[in-house]
Amino acid sequence: MNTLTEAPDGIVLAGGAPAGAKLDRLNPVIGTEITGLDLTRLDAAGEEWLRALLAERMVLVVRDQRLDREAHKAIARLFGTGELHVHALSAARGAADPAVYPVRTNAQSKTTAGEGWHTDVSCDPAPIAASLLYMHEMPEGGGGDTYYSSMAECYARLSAPVQALARSLRATHDGAFPYRTIYGIEPAAGTHYNKTVHPLVIRHPVTGRPTLWINRGFTTRIEGLGHLENRALMEMFFQHIETTLTAQCRVRWETNTLVIWDNIATQHHAVWDYFPNSRYGERVSVIGPEIEGL
Numbered sequence: 001m002n003t004l005t006e007a008p009d010g011i012v013l014a015g016g017a018p019a020g021a022k023l024d025r026l027n028p029v030i031g032t033e034i035t036g037l038d039l040t041r042l043d044a045a046g047e048e049w050l051r052a053l054l055a056e057r058m059v060l061v062v063r064d065q066r067l068d069r070e071a072h073k074a075i076a077r078l079f080g081t082g083e084l085h086v087h088a089l090s091a092a093r094g095a096a097d098p099a100v101y102p103v104r105t106n107a108q109s110k111t112t113a114g115e116g117w118h119t120d121v122s123c124d125p126a127p128i129a130a131s132l133l134y135m136h137e138m139p140e141g142g143g144g145d146t147y148y149s150s151m152a153e154c155y156a157r158l159s160a161p162v163q164a165l166a167r168s169l170r171a172t173h174d175g176a177f178p179y180r181t182i183y184g185i186e187p188a189a190g191t192h193y194n195k196t197v198h199p200l201v202i203r204h205p206v207t208g209r210p211t212l213w214i215n216r217g218f219t220t221r222i223e224g225l226g227h228l229e230n231r232a233l234m235e236m237f238f239q240h241i242e243t244t245l246t247a248q249c250r251v252r253w254e255t256n257t258l259v260i261w262d263n264i265a266t267q268h269h270a271v272w273d274y275f276p277n278s279r280y281g282e283r284v285s286v287i288g289p290e291i292e293g294l
Contacts, residue, residue: 062260103133119217126291127263147249169200214241
């Protein structure tokens with residue numbers, strides 16, 4: 001039987017796992033690997049357990065799944081609002097299904113998706129609640145890991161004065177920024193990228209935990225600061241996030257692995273260490289509610 005209990009900080013803790021499932025933590029703070037579980041056969045109690053486990057652990061690495069695109073989308077709809085996200089570059093990347101975003105890197109690639117710490121499309125007023133990346137092809141010889149970091153843990157490890165400063169700030173997140181300046185991709189005519197001003201510290205919509213909401217991929221400036229102040233303060237937050245190793249876990253991918261991550265609670269960084277070999281996965285993401293400050 002699944003039992004769900006509430007921790008003192010408001011997080012709903014997942015109790016007993018479905019029969020046959022084995023759980024191993026990747027890090028005391030973040031990340032759980034799951035084996036012996038078929039996500040396509042969860043009952044209502046199992047679905048509730050999975051949502052609670054994601055809220056608690058933020059990154060779930062589910063091995064040995066056999067998913068077609070419809071099954072992949074059905075699992076994604078268990079989270080957030082249930083509405084699937086359509087990426088601004090889905091069409092440009094040749095997506096056969098607008099809700100299934102291809103993540104492909106090979107010998108012809110000049111960049112790889114996700115190379116650098118970021119939160120997916122933090123520029124949206126209602127950002128992605130959860131992303132689910134299913135790996136179809138892994139590079140020969142290994143490589144292609146992804147790092148994840150807890151933004152609640154990074155906030156908690158700031159000093160009290162800096163926490164208070166962060167809570168007072170708001171910052172602009174620009175959807176066009178990473179593609180034009182990092183990847184050098186100019187969108188097709190008519191492509192729209194969101195630009196939104198968010199609080200620098202938000203209340204996680206599920207757990208209620210204070211969570212840093214600033215990332216090197218999409219955040220372009222902090223409101224009300226001069227140029228030098230903005231550059232120095234943003235870099236301080238970026239460096240804090242990137243060097244707080246106790247908040248991070250490392251996911252080692254295998255073919256047929258599905259990784260589910262809480263996109264509001266985390267940042268991630270894909271490692272491109274397998275050139276000229278190929279890596280291919282498909283990502284489905286689900287929209288969450290609009291985020292709010294503390």
